[in-house]
Amino acid sequence: MENARLTVEVEPAEVGFDKERLARIDEHFGRYVDDGRLAGWQAVVTRRGKVVHSALAGLRDAEAGLPTTEDTRWRIYSMSKPITSVAAMMLWERGLFELTDPISRWLPAFADVTVYVKGSAAKPLTMPTPEPIRIWHLLTHTAGLTYGFHHAHPVDEMYRAAGFEWATPKGLDLAGCVDALAALPLVHVPGAEWNYSHATDVLGRLIEVVSGQNLAEFFAEHILGPLGMTQTGFQTDDPDLLAALYTVHPRTGARVRAEEAGRAALSPPDWLSGGGGLVSTARDYHRFTQLLLRGGELDGVRLLGSRTVAYMGRNHLPGGVDLEQFGRPLFAEAPFNGVGFGLGFSVVQDPAAYRTTVSVGEMAWGGAASTAFWVDPAEEITALFFTQLLPSSVHPIRSQLRGLVYQALVD
Numbered sequence: 001m002e003n004a005r006l007t008v009e010v011e012p013a014e015v016g017f018d019k020e021r022l023a024r025i026d027e028h029f030g031r032y033v034d035d036g037r038l039a040g041w042q043a044v045v046t047r048r049g050k051v052v053h054s055a056l057a058g059l060r061d062a063e064a065g066l067p068t069t070e071d072t073r074w075r076i077y078s079m080s081k082p083i084t085s086v087a088a089m090m091l092w093e094r095g096l097f098e099l100t101d102p103i104s105r106w107l108p109a110f111a112d113v114t115v116y117v118k119g120s121a122a123k124p125l126t127m128p129t130p131e132p133i134r135i136w137h138l139l140t141h142t143a144g145l146t147y148g149f150h151h152a153h154p155v156d157e158m159y160r161a162a163g164f165e166w167a168t169p170k171g172l173d174l175a176g177c178v179d180a181l182a183a184l185p186l187v188h189v190p191g192a193e194w195n196y197s198h199a200t201d202v203l204g205r206l207i208e209v210v211s212g213q214n215l216a217e218f219f220a221e222h223i224l225g226p227l228g229m230t231q232t233g234f235q236t237d238d239p240d241l242l243a244a245l246y247t248v249h250p251r252t253g254a255r256v257r258a259e260e261a262g263r264a265a266l267s268p269p270d271w272l273s274g275g276g277g278l279v280s281t282a283r284d285y286h287r288f289t290q291l292l293l294r295g296g297e298l299d300g301v302r303l304l305g306s307r308t309v310a311y312m313g314r315n316h317l318p319g320g321v322d323l324e325q326f327g328r329p330l331f332a333e334a335p336f337n338g339v340g341f342g343l344g345f346s347v348v349q350d351p352a353a354y355r356t357t358v359s360v361g362e363m364a365w366g367g368a369a370s371t372a373f374w375v376d377p378a379e380e381i382t383a384l385f386f387t388q389l390l391p392s393s394v395h396p397i398r399s400q401l402r403g404l405v406y407q408a409l410v411d
Contacts, residue, residue: 005070005283006044006051006054006070006282006283006286007051007054008051008052008053008054009050009051009052010047010050010051010052012052012053012408015047015048015050015052015411016047016409016410016411017045017047017052017053017408017409017410017411018408018409018410021407021408021410022045022052022053022405022408024404024407024408025043025045025053025055025401025404025405025408026043026055026057028400028404029041029043029057029397029401030057032395033057033058036254036255037255037389037394037395038058038255038370038387038389038395039058039059039060039061039062039243039244039246039255039387039388039389040056040057040058040059040060040062040067040068040072040243040387041056041057041058041068041385041386041387042055042056042057042068042070042072042074042282042384042385042386042387043055043383043384043385043386043401044282044286044382044383044384045381045382045383045384045405046286046289046290046293046381046382046383047379047380047381048380049290049293049294049380051286056068056069056070060072060241060242060243060244060388061243061244062244062255062257063244063257064244066240068243069241070281070282070283071231071241071281071283072241072242072243072281072282072386073231073236073238073241073242073243073265073279073280073281074243074279074280074281074282074369074371074386074387074388075243075245075262075265075278075279075367075369075371075388076278076279076280076285076367076369076371076386077276077367077368077369077371078275078276078365078366078367078368079278079280079285079365079366079367079371079372079373080200080273080274080275080276080277080278080367081200081274081275081276081344081345081365082288082292082344082345082363082365083219083223083274083278083288084200084203084204084207084215084274084275084344085139085200085203085312085343085344085345086223086291086303086304086312086344087204087207087215087218087219087222087223087274088135088138088139088203088206088207089304089308089312089343090222090223090303090304091207091210091211092135092308093304093305093308096210097135097210098135099134099135099136099139100134100135100136101134101135102132102133102134103132103133103134103135103138103202103206104132104133106206106209106210107178107182107202107205107206107209109178109179109182109183110132110133110182112128113128113129113132113133113182113185113186114126114127114128114129114185114186115127115128115129115144115185115186115187115188115189116153116154116155116185116186116187116188119154120154121154121155121157121158121161124154124155124158124185126185129144129186129189129190130189131189131190131191131192132190133145133186133190133202134190134191135203135206136316136343137190137191137199138199138200138202138203138206139199139203139316139343139344140194140316140317140341140342140343141194141195141196141197141199141200141341142190142191142192142193142194142195142317143186143190143197143199143202144186144187144188144189144190144192144193144195144197145181145186145187145195145197145198145199145202146159146187146195146196146197146198147159147164147165147196147197147198148160148162148164148165148166149165149166150196152328153187153328155184155185155186155187156187158184158185159184162180162184163180164177164180164181164198166261168270168271170270171270172270172271173270173271173272174201174204174205174208174214174215174271174272174273175205175208176271177201177271178201178202178205181198181201181202187328191318193326193327193328194317194323194326194327194328194341195327195328196327198275199275200274200275200276200344201271201273201274201275201276203274203275204272204273204274204275205274207274214272215234215272215274216233216234216272219232219233220233222303223303224284226301226303227284227287227288227291227298227301227303228284228287228299229280229284229285229287229288230284231280231281231283231284232278232279232280232281232284232285233278233279234268234269234272234273234277234278234279235265235266235267235268235269235279236265236266236279237266239266242262242265242266242279243386243387243388244257244262244388245257245258245259245261245262245369245388245390246258246388246389246390247389247390247391248389248390248394255389258390261390262388265279276367276368282384282386285373285384286382286384289373289375289382289384290382291303291304292309292313292363292375292382293375293377293380293382295309295310296308296309311343312342312343312344312345312363313342313345313347313361313363313377314342314347315340315341315342315347315349316340316341316342316343317340317341320340320349321340322336322337322338322339322340322349322350322353323336323339323340323341323346324336324337324338324339337350337353337354337355338350338351338352338353338354338355339354342363344365345363345364345365346363346364346365347361347362347363348360348361348362348364356399356402356403357402357403357406357407358374358376358402358406359376359377359378359379360378361376361377361378362374362375362376362377362378363375363377366392366398367392368390368391368392369387369388369389369390369392370385370387370388370389370390370391370392370394370395370397371385371386371387371388371392372384372385372392372397372398372401373385374402379409381405381409383401383402383405385397385398385401
């Protein structure tokens, strides 16, 4: 499809890049395909709104022998979160809520939420939370919610027992899932810590209640349609273009096809997960990153005010601390040192502490299947990487991509 193409739009030297050094991206990640670590991948780098490097490698489906192409559909998992966060801020800009409003105003199941004090998952001691969950807490992952796959806290175990790990309780839609989450205790008092969680899924349900539209409809009408992101949604109807999903064998380390989990993207989902449910293309997500880079406007379409995007890209953790100081010691591909959290994505505060070549103010996030993006307003750079390998911690793709992009910047 022509509208899925991402071709180089400017000679690298014209925007400060060294073309030969950019080729190192292809050489490096080409080895990932050659030795079988990845089946295939796609990478895109832009500067000042122009594509400066676009590359494809390997196979979107190794077993079928189908190559990675410009229109390959990728499960972006948690790269759905920034889109949901933008949707929420669009409603905030209309004056429909304050960021400090308790979410129980729209989601009454959260009116009597409790917080874990001590004990086991089978016999927890809880108490009423002294602080309600506010919309700001959902956007910053400080609500006290969690994920079952963390395996770090008794409440994580309670989530798994309730059906929340890499799936959701059978038969529940988004409203049902959110009510079920509200019945579980919080890991901590809202605002007291950062804990990566189902917060953005709850935010998606709040968007539905406030807007009167289900999440798919809201996205289509207010974000995806206006931006021309025509191949992004909660499922794809084209199995031939959907990349196969892979994981790693726990004993041998070999790449293994995750057939059942992979096919889920071909059917209507039980719930509309704003935290991890979208399928997209590189071309579509490129347009979303350009929206952020340009301060909420793209090709004459403005979704957010420039000050709103700048506000989202500030560190919202109390006292300006980083995730290492304020977050729990969770599994993560990248270190938390020097990185704060804004409204929907990470925000770099101290590149030296982060031990990675980046700019202060970089906005970024990634997905469970090793996809990643970042937006660097200081250098006017965006970068995207797509592949389909669970989990994202298997290989240091994100830090390597950053190094490869910035070593090619020579102006």
